[in-house]
Amino acid sequence: MKKIFLLISIVALGVGQLSAQFENSKYNKLVWSDEFDGEGLPDPDKWGYEEGLSIRNNEYEYYTKERIENVFQKDGLLHIRCIGKDTLRNAQGEIINQKNVKGEVYHITSASIITKGKADWQYGRFEVRAKTPLGSGVWPAIWMMPTSDYILQGWPNCGEIDIMEFVGNMPSYVHFTAHSQKYNAKNSNMRSKAALCADSFFEFHVYAIEWYRDRIDWYLDGVLQFTYLNDNPIPGQVSIKEEAKAFPFLNPFYMILGFAYGGSWGAEGGVDADLLPLDYLVDYVRVYQEGEVGIDNENAPEAISVYPNPATDILNINSEKGVKDVSIIDVSGRVIDNYTNIDKTINIAHLNNGCYVVRITDGEDNTYIKKIIKN
Numbered sequence: 508m509k510k511i512f513l514l515i516s517i518v519a520l521g522v523g524q525l526s527a528q529f530e531n532s533k534y535n536k537l538v539w540s541d542e543f544d545g546e547g548l549p550d551p552d553k554w555g556y557e558e559g560l561s562i563r564n565n566e567y568e569y570y571t572k573e574r575i576e577n578v579f580q581k582d583g584l585l586h587i588r589c590i591g592k593d594t595l596r597n598a599q600g601e602i603i604n605q606k607n608v609k610g611e612v613y614h615i616t617s618a619s620i621i622t623k624g625k626a627d628w629q630y631g632r633f634e635v636r637a638k639t640p641l642g643s644g645v646w647p648a649i650w651m652m653p654t655s656d657y658i659l660q661g662w663p664n665c666g667e668i669d670i671m672e673f674v675g676n677m678p679s680y681v682h683f684t685a686h687s688q689k690y691n692a693k694n695s696n697m698r699s700k701a702a703l704c705a706d707s708f709f710e711f712h713v714y715a716i717e718w719y720r721d722r723i724d725w726y727l728d729g730v731l732q733f734t735y736l737n738d739n740p741i742p743g744q745v746s747i748k749e750e751a752k753a754f755p756f757l758n759p760f761y762m763i764l765g766f767a768y769g770g771s772w773g774a775e776g777g778v779d780a781d782l783l784p785l786d787y788l789v790d791y792v793r794v795y796q797e798g799e800v801g802i803d804n805e806n807a808p809e810a811i812s813v814y815p816n817p818a819t820d821i822l823n824i825n826s827e828k829g830v831k832d833v834s835i836i837d838v839s840g841r842v843i844d845n846y847t848n849i850d851k852t853i854n855i856a857h858l859n860n861g862c863y864v865v866r867i868t869d870g871e872d873n874t875y876i877k878k879i880i881k882n
Contacts, residue, residue, distance in 0.1 A: 532632060532717065532795070532874075533797050533798070533874075534630075534631050534632035534717060534795040534796055534797060534798070535795060535797075535798040536795055536796055536797065536798035537793060537794070537795055538628075538631070538794050538795065538796045539553075539626055539628070539793075539794040540791065540792060540793040540794065541553050541554075541585075541791065541792045542583070542790075542791050543580045543583060543584055543585040543789065543790070543791065544580070544583055545580045546579075546580055546581065547575060547579055547580060548573055548575060548578065548579060548580070549578060549579075549580060549585060549620055552625065553622065553625055553626065554620040554621065554622060554625065555620065555621050555622070555623060555624055555625060556570070556571075556572040556573060556618065556619065556620055556621065557570045557619040557620075557621060557763075557765070558570050558571065558572040560603065560604055560605075560606065561606060561770075563770075564767070564770040564771045564772065564773075565769075565770050565771055566646070566767045566768060566769050566770035566771075566773065567606045567608065567613045567615050567644070567768050567769035567770065567774075567778070567780075568589060568604075568606075568615045568616060568617040568766075568767060568768045568769070569595060569603065569604030569606075569615065569616050569617070570616075570617060570618055570619045570765070571595070571616050571617070571618055574616070574618070576588065576590065576593075576616070577589075577590065577616055577617055577618040578618035578620060583790070584788050584789065584790055585764070585788065585789040585790075586786045586787070586788060587617065587618050587619075587620070587647070587764065587765070587766040587786065587787040587788075587789070588617070588618070588766075588784050588785070588786050588787075589615065589616070589617040589640070589645065589766045589768050589783055589784060589785050589786075589787070590615065590616045590617070590783055590784040591613070591614070591615050591780040591781070591782075591783030591784065592614055592780075592783075593614055593615065593616045594614045595614070595616060602614070604616060606769075608769065608774075613769070613780060615768050615769075615780065615783065617765075617766045617767065617768060618765070618766065619763060619764070619765030619766070619767075620763070620764050620765070621761060621762070621763045621764075622761045622762045622763075623652075623654065623761040624761075625761075626761065626762075626794075627654045627759035627760060627761040628759055628760065628761075628794055628796065629757075629758060629759045629760070630718050630719060630720065630796065630797075631717075631718055631794055631795055631796040631797075632715060632716070632717045632718075632794070632795040632796075633651070633670060633715060633716050633718070633762065633792075633793075633794055633795075634713055634714070634715040634791075634792070634793045634794075634795075635649045635670065635671070635713070635714050635715070635764075635789060635791070635792050635793075636711050636712070636713045636714075636789070636790035636791050637649065637671070637711060637712065637714065637787070637788060637789045637790065638707065638708065638709075638710065638711045638712070638787075638788040638790075639673040639681075639707045639708045639787060640675070640708060640766070640785035640786060640787050641675060641678055641708035641785075642675045642779060642782035642783070642785055643675050643676055643776065643777050643778050643779040643782070644675055644676075644768050644769050644773050644774060644777075644778030644779060644780065644782075645673070645674070645675035645766070645767075645768060645773065645785060645787075646672070646673070646674050646675070646766075646767040646768060646769070646770060646772060646773030647672075647673050647765070647766045647767070647787040648669060648670075648671065648672045648673070648763070648764075648765055648767065649669075649670040649671045649672075649714055649762070649763070649764055650667065650668060650669045650670060650671075650672070650762075650763050650765075651667070651668040651670065651760040651761065651762050651763065652665075652666075652667055652668075652760060652761060652763065653665050653666055653755070653758055653759070653760050653761075654758070654759045654760065654761055655758065655759075657758070658747060658748060658751045658755060658757060658758060659688060659748065659751050659752070659755055662686070663686040663687060663688060663691040663693075664687070664688040664751075664752075664755065665755055666685070666686065666687055666751075666755030666756050666760075667684075667685065667686040668685050668716065668718070668723065668756065668760060669682065669683060669684040669685070669686075669699075670683070670714050670715070670716050670725070671683065671714035672684065673707060673708075674772055674773055674775070675773070676773075676775055676776035676777070677701070678705075678707075678708065679703060679704070679705045680701040680702060680703060680704060681701075681702050681704045681707055681712075681714070681727065682699060682700070682701050682702070683699060683700045683702060683716075683725040683732060683733045684697065684698070684699035684700075685698055685699075685723060685735040685756070687751075687752065687753055687754065687755050688751070688752045688753075688755070689738075689752045689753040690753060698735050698840050699733075700725065700732055700733035700840070700841065702725075702727050702732045702733070704727060711788070711790055712727060712728055713726075713727075713728050713729065714726075714727065715729075718756060720737070720740060720742075720757075721736070721737045721740030721876060722734050722735060722736050722737055722740070722864075722876070723735045723756065731834065731842060731866075732842070733840050733841070733842070734836050734840040734842070734864070734866075735754075735840045736836070736840060736864060737750070737753065737754035737756075738750075738753040738754065739753070739754070740754075762792065762794075764787075764789060764792070766787040768780075768783075810826065810827055810828070810869070810873070810875070811824070811825070811826050811867055811869065811875040811877065812824075812825040812826075813825075813865055813867075813877045813879060816879045816880060817879070817880035817881065817882045818855060818879055818880070818881060818882070819856070819881070819882050820854065820855065820856040821852050821853070821854060821855070821856075822852065822853050822854075822855050822865070822879065823851060823852050824849070824851055824852070824853070824865075824867060825851065826867070826869050826870070827869075828869040828870040828871050828873070829869060829870030830848075830849050830850075830851070830867060830868075830869060830870070831847065831848060831868045831869060831870050831872065832845070832846070832847050832848075832867070832868040833845070833846045833847075833849060833853060833865060833866070833867050833868075834846075834865070834866040835853075835855070835858070835863055835864075835865060835866075836863060836864040836865075836866060837861070837863055837864075843858065843863070844858075855881055858881045859881070860881050860882055861880070861881060862878065862879070862880055862881075863878070863879050863880075863881060864876060864877070864878055864879075865877045865878070865879055
């Protein structure tokens with residue numbers, strides 16, 4: 508049985524360092540987890556299933572329900588198995604998982620398990636330790652969708668949080684994305700990050716987000732990779748519907764672990780179904796929400812101040828508790844610069860003119876967010 512600690516001194520694959528990374532996060536209370544220590548199908552009290560053929564993105568797989576061949580726990584790991592040449596028939600003997608693509612016929616099965624109807628969350632830290640499969644056509648993911656789209660209806664308006672996506676034809680990268688009405692691929696302004704992770708199919712990695720009222724931060728093995736900013740983070744500044752156009756992440760979302768194959772992105776560059784079956788492995792899923800330590804407060808000028816604003820060359824940071832770490836993030840969420848153990852000033856002369864977010868960690872590991880204008 509695995510043991511869960513907020514602090515772990517020494518653990519394989521650097522998990523101890525990862526836990527230390529989040530030690531002072533405001534999201535420090537474990538509220539839900541699955542360690543996959545059982546046998547057989549996933550815990551039915553925690554997971555349900557998507558079911559059907561090509562339910563999105565013109566994918567090739569048929570997602571099965573409660574089928575041990577496609578999803579099972581063994582030796583402390585969840586296996587989501589994508590199988591080729593796996594014909595399914597209904598009670599009438601008709602094939603239900605035949606997919607025809609450019610003259611080729613595929614009979615592929617896989618699984619997508621979901622917490623919808625079992626658990627959902629609004630804000631928090633979501634950690635998944637996983638190892639991807641490798642092969643042309645594979646498209647495993649960890650993602651979240653709203654339990655209800657009562658604010659803005661339809662996709663992408665309702666919002667989608669992709670904690671991690673991997674496509675087999677880009678094996679050196681994992682992808683972090685959020686979708687909204689304002690920022691999406693159809694508008695050619697999708698906010699996302701392709702993070703270098705050349706061994707995701709050889710080693711387990713921890714993929715995590717921290718979801719706040721004003722932003723979502725993505726982490727790979729505890730290292731900040733990407734931030735999606737709320738254009739209107741102050742409650743009441745605009746209507747909820749107006750705010751949700753850019754940041755629809757204002758209501759509960761549920762989690763999905765799925766192994767897709769082919770489709771609009773997975774098939775880019777071709778597929779090789781002869782490589783199947785392949786397994787997508789998940790070690791654990793953990794959800795943390797607000798506990799008693801840590802701070803993330805934009806409205807605390809007595810503790811942290813940043814000036815001048817607008818700034819031209821030099822940015823001054825005044826902190827009662829010192830400055831341990833500073834990140835400069837552009838409006839697309841890309842981390843431009845990172846500074847550690849600075850004195851009281853940083854040089855921003857090299858930045859292009861525009862708006863930026865300054866993320867500051869003080870000497871006691873409290874985190875603050877400030878917005879600046881570079882002239």
